[in-house]
Amino acid sequence: MGKVKPYKDSDLKKKEQVTKMFDNISGGYDSLNRVISFGIDIKWRNRVVAMVKQSHPESILDIATGTGDLAISLAKTDAPNIVGLDISSGMLEIGKKKVHEKKLDNRIEMVLGDSEKLPFEDHTFDAITVAFGVRNFEDLDQGLSEILRVLKPGGIFVILETSVPTKTPFKQGYNLYTKHIMPLIGKLFSKDKSAYKYLSDSASVFPHGEALNNILRKIGFIQVENFPQTLGVATIYKSSKK
Numbered sequence: 001m002g003k004v005k006p007y008k009d010s011d012l013k014k015k016e017q018v019t020k021m022f023d024n025i026s027g028g029y030d031s032l033n034r035v036i037s038f039g040i041d042i043k044w045r046n047r048v049v050a051m052v053k054q055s056h057p058e059s060i061l062d063i064a065t066g067t068g069d070l071a072i073s074l075a076k077t078d079a080p081n082i083v084g085l086d087i088s089s090g091m092l093e094i095g096k097k098k099v100h101e102k103k104l105d106n107r108i109e110m111v112l113g114d115s116e117k118l119p120f121e122d123h124t125f126d127a128i129t130v131a132f133g134v135r136n137f138e139d140l141d142q143g144l145s146e147i148l149r150v151l152k153p154g155g156i157f158v159i160l161e162t163s164v165p166t167k168t169p170f171k172q173g174y175n176l177y178t179k180h181i182m183p184l185i186g187k188l189f190s191k192d193k194s195a196y197k198y199l200s201d202s203a204s205v206f207p208h209g210e211a212l213n214n215i216l217r218k219i220g221f222i223q224v225e226n227f228p229q230t231l232g233v234a235t236i237y238k239s240s241k242k
Contacts, residue, residue, distance in 0.1 A: 015087065015114070015138040022066070023090035030067055030094075044229050044236070045070050048129055048158050051238055053077040055156045057126035061085065063115045063147065064133020068095030070160075071108055074129065082108045083125075085115065116142045120150045127151075131160040135206040144219045151241045157221060158238050163208035165232035174233055178204060208235055 034041070048070065052060065057079045062071040065084030074082050084099075086092050092110050099108045113119050115130075116139055128151050137143035151157055165171045207215060212235075213224045221239035228235050 013138060014136075015116075018136045018138075019087050022086075022088035030069070040230055041234075044160055044234055045073050045131060047227075047229070047236060048131065048160050049073050049076055051158050051236070052127045052129065052156060055127055057156070059083075059125045060127045060129065061118075061120070061125040061150065063118075063128065063130045064136065065095060065110070066091045066133075068092075068098050068108070068110065070129055070131045071095070071110075072098060072102055072104065075102075075104055075107060077127075079127070080107060083111055084108060085111045085113045085118070087112070087114055116146055118146045118150050122149050123152045124150045125152060125155060127156045127158070129158045129160070132162065134159055134161055135202050140215065141219060144216065144221075148220050148241060153241055155241050156238065157240065158236065159212075160234060160236050161206070161208065161212075162203040163228065163232055163235040164204060167232070170231045170233075175204075212237060 052074060053076065057077060059081040060071075060074050060077065060079045060083070062068075062074060062082065062084045063086075065071045065086045066088070068084050071082055071084035084092075084095060086095070089112055092112055096110045099105060099110060111119070115133070115137060128147050130147075134140065134143065147157060165174050206212075209226060209228070213226055216224045216237065216239050220241070222242055224237070224239040226235050226237045
């Protein structure tokens with residue numbers, strides 16, 4: 001697996017780099033994401049919500065919730081308790097405003113926290129989700145182990161993450177778009193010139209498909225499945241806990 005160049009300041013650890021980056025781009029993050037993904041990310045999130053809803057959860061944790069898009073969508077599951085956790089205070093502030101505007105304050109709590117040191121007791125949540133966040137974990141195994149710890153036995157864990165198409169010509173088109181066009185769009189919309197280059201670079205080297213399935217199994221998750229989305233540019237991973 002290749003390495004991603006450090007984000008801006010090589011003296012900072014990845015976790016600090018990612019926090020700083022998302023704080024910097026939080027203001028335009030939602031609108032920029034819609035442009036970069038052509039709005040298809042909304043459809044992917046809705047599929048995650050549908051998977052989670054089938055398990056009839058009472059409590060849901062959305063890790064790397066950012067500005068709360070998925071946490072808010074998860075309200076459609078009718079779960080009375082939803083927690084959105086993120087390491088970026090800038091992203092969370094926007095998320096809190098969105099939750100308040102949707103009048104969901106009584107069901108969704110936005111929490112500042114580290115995905116690799118989750119501030120929750122063992123076996124707390126019926127369902128846990130992460131959308132476009134696991135590739136930003138500084139220690140992937142540690143982050144996934146924490147998720148397994150706070151997930152209830154029989155609970156559902158769903159990841160939505162970018163992946164790389166394997167078939168021609170989609171693979172070539174994906175590489176052209178993510179390496180050249182996406183960072184250019186990011187520069188036009190965001191003051192942070194290097195943020196979207198980091199995001200595209202990290203997506204290209206992150207394990208996907210069966211490689212991520214195997215990591216989930218190694219951590220201890222069971223019933224691991226993956227579902228490629230839109231020609232393989234993203235993948236949904238579904239698993240559970242004994």
